[in-house]
Amino acid sequence: MYIGRFAPSPTGPLHFGSLIAAVASYLEAKTHQGKWLLRMEDLDKPREVKGAANDILHTLETFGFVWDGKVIYQSQRTEFYEHALQRLKSQGLAYPCTCSRKEIADSATSSGIEGAIYPKTCLKHAVKPNTYAAYRALTTDKNITFSDEIQGEISQNMAQDVGDFILKRADGLFAYQLAVVVDDAAQGVTHIVRGADLLNSTPRQIYLQQRLRFATPHYAHVPVANNMVGEKLSKQTFAKPIATRPPGHELFDALIFLGQQPPAEIKNATLDEVWRWAFTHWKLINVPSMRSICVSD
Numbered sequence: 001m002y003i004g005r006f007a008p009s010p011t012g013p014l015h016f017g018s019l020i021a022a023v024a025s026y027l028e029a030k031t032h033q034g035k036w037l038l039r040m041e042d043l044d045k046p047r048e049v050k051g052a053a054n055d056i057l058h059t060l061e062t063f064g065f066v067w068d069g070k071v072i073y074q075s076q077r078t079e080f081y082e083h084a085l086q087r088l089k090s091q092g093l094a095y096p097c098t099c100s101r102k103e104i105a106d107s108a109t110s111s112g113i114e115g116a117i118y119p120k121t122c123l124k125h126a127v128k129p130n131t132y133a134a135y136r137a138l139t140t141d142k143n144i145t146f147s148d149e150i151q152g153e154i155s156q157n158m159a160q161d162v163g164d165f166i167l168k169r170a171d172g173l174f175a176y177q178l179a180v181v182v183d184d185a186a187q188g189v190t191h192i193v194r195g196a197d198l199l200n201s202t203p204r205q206i207y208l209q210q211r212l213r214f215a216t217p218h219y220a221h222v223p224v225a226n227n228m229v230g231e232k233l234s235k236q237t238f239a240k241p242i243a244t245r246p247p248g249h250e251l252f253d254a255l256i257f258l259g260q261q262p263p264a265e266i267k268n269a270t271l272d273e274v275w276r277w278a279f280t281h282w283k284l285i286n287v288p289s290m291r292s293i294c295v296s297d
């Protein structure tokens with residue numbers, strides 16, 4: 001049984017970068033006779049843009065995506081994240097931290113893939129009283145290695161490359177890393193196809209899966225669209241929504257970006273015909289590991 005998913009964050013309208021993740025995960029699921037689930041990652045309320053969630057769903061419908069079951073909203077699932085955190089805490093795998101950003105920057109002695117490694121101050125000393133605490137995952141000198149279907153073998157040392165990462169912020173928001181692991185397990189996701197901007201997060205997620213005794217899904221990280229200055233094509237750097245051109249053209253371009261070779265004449269065919277071509281010819285093996293595109297306007 002194949003269960004795939006698409007998990008957009010409603011921080012803006014669907015853009016070309018997220019369309020690529022949607023198209024790749026959808027075609028991979030459909031060509032394996034699998035399910036394709038949709039999850040709205042709306043945990044970070046301060047970053048959410050009003051109306052973006054509905055806007056994304058509407059755009060997906062316009063493109064002809066058909067998802068299985070009801071859309072799941074992370075904002076309605078905090079009890080499950082709390083439960084997972086409790087399980088980690090009771091095993092001594094998560095601990096409270098009251099350090100400020102500045103204290104961490106001043107006391108850190110090593111850096112990893114995302115900057116300063118947290119020096120475990122709050123593990124060694126009492127936390128500050130009357131201060132909201134964040135929760136961190138206890139990491140050990142353990143290598144997490146996995147084989148990505150597109151990016152090949154990826155390995156990280158949890159303590160040296162990542163350190164004790166945040167599971168719940170001091171303001172009460174659960175971190176993406178914990179929520180995504182809890183939800184992928186709850187939804188029975190077997191295959192994750194998503195943007196390579198999340199490649200560095202995957203070892204943290206596998207680490208949590210192992211600690212929570214969840215199965216580890218298969219991973220395939222598709223290239224992330226870069227603009228000419230090499231910035232990730234994200235809602236921040238490229239706010240232009242994709243709904244401005246005929247969906248068939250956008251889908252055609254997404255397929256090209258994903259290394260597929262649709263014949264030029266179908267670019268002007270109907271959206272249905274582009275999808276039909278894609279269902280018959282989609283091959284994950286043709287997806288390149290990296291790519292850049294030129295964004296002219």
Ligand code: GLU
Nearest residue numbers: 007008009041180194198
């Ligand atoms: N919500 C994340 C994003 O939009 C994707 C999470 C995932 O696919 O694991 O970047």
Ligand code: ZN
Nearest residue numbers: 097098099122
């Ligand atoms: Zn601390």
